[in-house]
Amino acid sequence: MVEPRFKPGERVKVLNAYPLGHVRTPFYIRGCTGTVERICGAFPNPEELAQMRDGLPPVPLYRVRFAQKDVWPDYNGSAADVVEVEIFQHWLEKA
Amino acid sequence: MKEDQGPYRPLSYFQLMEVSLRELLVEKGIVTEEQVNAAVEDMRKRTPERGAKVVARAWVDPEYKKRLLENGTKACEELGLDVPALKLVAVENTPQVHNAIVCTLCSCYPRMLLGIPPEWYKSRNYRSRMVREPRAVLAEFGLKIPDRIQIRVHDSTADMRYIVIPMRPAGTEGWSEERLAGLVNRDSMIGVAVPKGPND
CATH class of the missing domain: 3.90.330.10 (Nitrile hydratase alpha /Thiocyanate hydrolase gamma)
Incomplete structure (x- = not known):
């Protein structure tokens, strides 16, 4: 298993990358900065699985919490509202 | 599928693909109709x-x-x-x-x-x-x-x-x-x- 590089509470930024192929990082969250809510465990890399490979070693998966105001500049709900997204480690960097 | 799906409508692209794939899998002996039905029943049982x-x-x-x-x-x-x-x-x-x-x-x-x-x-x-x-x-x-x-x-x-x-x-x-x-x-x-x- 790939070692987790981030801890709960740490600020992380989602890579603003646009690789070809199957990825599980939604477009809307790329480039956004949030806080690690928890480490979900480690899972085979879906980008590799989509290519019929085994996706091993498993990659740490995080739940990252983003303030809606940071995701959508014109968000019209409460300033406290958040969205939480599962993101694999290789999509994150220290913010 | 024997379920009642309302008035007749032509199959959509994805429905047609599902039927074709299922029939092909059965024809090649990879799964049986019974197994497919059992899996569907299993899904229905979860509520x-x-x-x-x-x-x-x-x-x-x-x-x-x-x-x-x-x-x-x-x-x-x-x-x-x-x-x-x-x-x-x-x-x-x-x-x-x-x-x-x-x-x-x-x-x-x-x-x-x-x-x-x-x-x-x-x-x-x-x-x-x-x-x-x-x-x-x-x-x-x-x-x-x-x-x-x-x-x-x-x-x-x-x-x-x-x-x-x-x-x-x-x-x-x-x-x-x-x-x-x-x-x-x-x-x-x-x-x-x-x-x-x-x-x-």
């Missing part, structure tokens, strides 16, 4: 009552709720519900926080607890707007969340699945677990509704 059982137990047993929030998969197994190949995360509504679930990438859904997802859950409308303007979407479901309550939207983009533990309605003190479970419907476990109690 939101399974999720309601989990919620009702969490309402009456604070220790169980604690374990459920810590490890949803294990807590379901305690009730004899197998949640195969699934990491379940239970999220709790409180007077300060309202949770709702969506899958923006496809339509990931806690099927083992809630059964087959409703059509709207898979719609582009719900999937794209739930993360963008959750308060407007919830209002369309008839749920107005005051601004002082935080909304947490959970986008199940990868290997986890989510279930909302709604708040126990007032006026249900002393109710049996079974009676409580009767208040918990599918939409309240997705987070687009809240259970109604005797006072509502």
Whole structure:
């Protein structure tokens, strides 16, 4: 298993990358900065699985919490509202 | 499929693809019709009552709720519900926080607890707007969340699945677990509704 590089509470930024192929990082969250809510465990890399490979070693998966105001500049709900997204480690960097 | 699908309509592209693939698999002896039907029956047997059982137990047993929030998969197994190949995360509504679930990438859904997802859950409308303007979407479901309550939207983009533990309605003190479970419907476990109690 790939070692987790981030801890709960740490600020992380989602890579603003646009690789070809199957990825599980939604477009809307790329480039956004949030806080690690928890480490979900480690899972085979879906980008590799989509290519019929085994996706091993498993990659740490995080739940990252983003303030809606940071995701959508014109968000019209409460300033406290958040969205939480599962993101694999290789999509994150220290913010 | 023998189920009643209403008035005749030509098959859509994806329905046609499903039929072709299924017939091909059967023809090549990879699966049998019986196996396909058994799998479909298995899916149908799972209904939101399974999720309601989990919620009702969490309402009456604070220790169980604690374990459920810590490890949803294990807590379901305690009730004899197998949640195969699934990491379940239970999220709790409180007077300060309202949770709702969506899958923006496809339509990931806690099927083992809630059964087959409703059509709207898979719609582009719900999937794209739930993360963008959750308060407007919830209002369309008839749920107005005051601004002082935080909304947490959970986008199940990868290997986890989510279930909302709604708040126990007032006026249900002393109710049996079974009676409580009767208040918990599918939409309240997705987070687009809240259970109604005797006072509502």
